[in-house]
Amino acid sequence: MTSSDCPVLDDTKKPRRRNSDLTVHELKAATTEQLINQGLSGLSIKPILDKAGVSRGALFHHFPTKNHLIAAAFADLLQSFSEALHQSGSDLRSGRIDVSAFVEQVVETFVSDMFIGSMEIALGIRVEPDLSELVKEAVEEWRVSLAAFWNETFELKGMDTAAAAQHWAMASNLLRGHAFTSTYGVEPGARLAFCKSFEKLILNEAVIKKETA
Template sequence: MSGTGKRRSQKERSAETSTRLMNATIDLLHDRGLARTTTPEIARQAGVSRGALTHHFTTREAIISVSVADMLSKTTRDLHRFAEDFIARGGSSDEIVDYIWQMMDDRLFYVTMEYLPEARHNPDFRADLIPTVRDFHAGLDAIWTALAARTGVDPDHTRIVMNATMCLVRGMISQTVLRPNDPAYYQEMLAFWKQQVRQQFPIEAASAQDSRRKAGTR
């Protein structure tokens, strides 16, 4: 029973079990890798029986596919919330770069590196993920389109900047596998890239120069 004494419905209990299984799957993908994310380990991590797992997800591929889609859906909702806030207060391109780095570095791209090879070789798995990945990129597009509208920059050019930013961040996070615990190294690259991005949005660049001049006269 819940804290209020109300008995949970079968639907609620089923949803809770599914959530525990999906969270356990993402934890294992991040902490131990795809090869070690087996159904017995997922059940153990989630604290449920293997029978409960197979009741909700008939195959290992199914639970991994659904879990990754769930993770991306949550991230996409966060992207849209950030976009709404960004539009309301008129955020900067620096904030976008920082947000993307934090988002991707917070397990998201490490998990992505685990399932991408499988998506490359498994067309059914890839097909399951493509709609959710498209939604994720629509969330990114909402943020950068807002910046383009405010600064008067062509949206297509802005998407090139967006995709270049994503490629840079993916490469940086991949490098952390063999070069961990060196935050200064990555922050220097982020600072360099923020400067490059600012130059693509003249209003942003002019505002940054004004801020530096004002700081120098204090």
């Protein structure tokens, strides 16, 4: 038998092993999207499986329970939010943007669906003890990252560590409050007015730290 007589195997008909990391990524991405759009109470497994293109068995192979999947997706959501803030801080320190543009970017991050969705989910998680326990570490990491974002970006001369922490906590609370208020709509020019007031109230005495190599 010559080589030309050998049957040719069609590789396209071979079952392909799905990459495990990709499966996890797509499951979390589909869950995050549904959490943002539908909220915690509206989460349903079937649309997640359809969106990710995986079976129920594959889901529970990677995540023991639905709550484990929700916790993993919520952690990713907090990380994305944190990364967006730190990028704005880096842009300011490197001189790519000025303070006004920095404030606008930070405000836009706080009023984004990503942040509003994460806070609404956080409220829902608080009444579910098992889920609260699963997200505890991610929430603590987010709090640490938020504090680091302010402290790495600005120096408050004349303030000790405790006073600076209170100052930045107030800054974050103002941004959260504006974000929740914005869910009901804002008057034309209200966001710009908030940005200007925030810059004057919170950043007037703050010194921008230089970007380190």
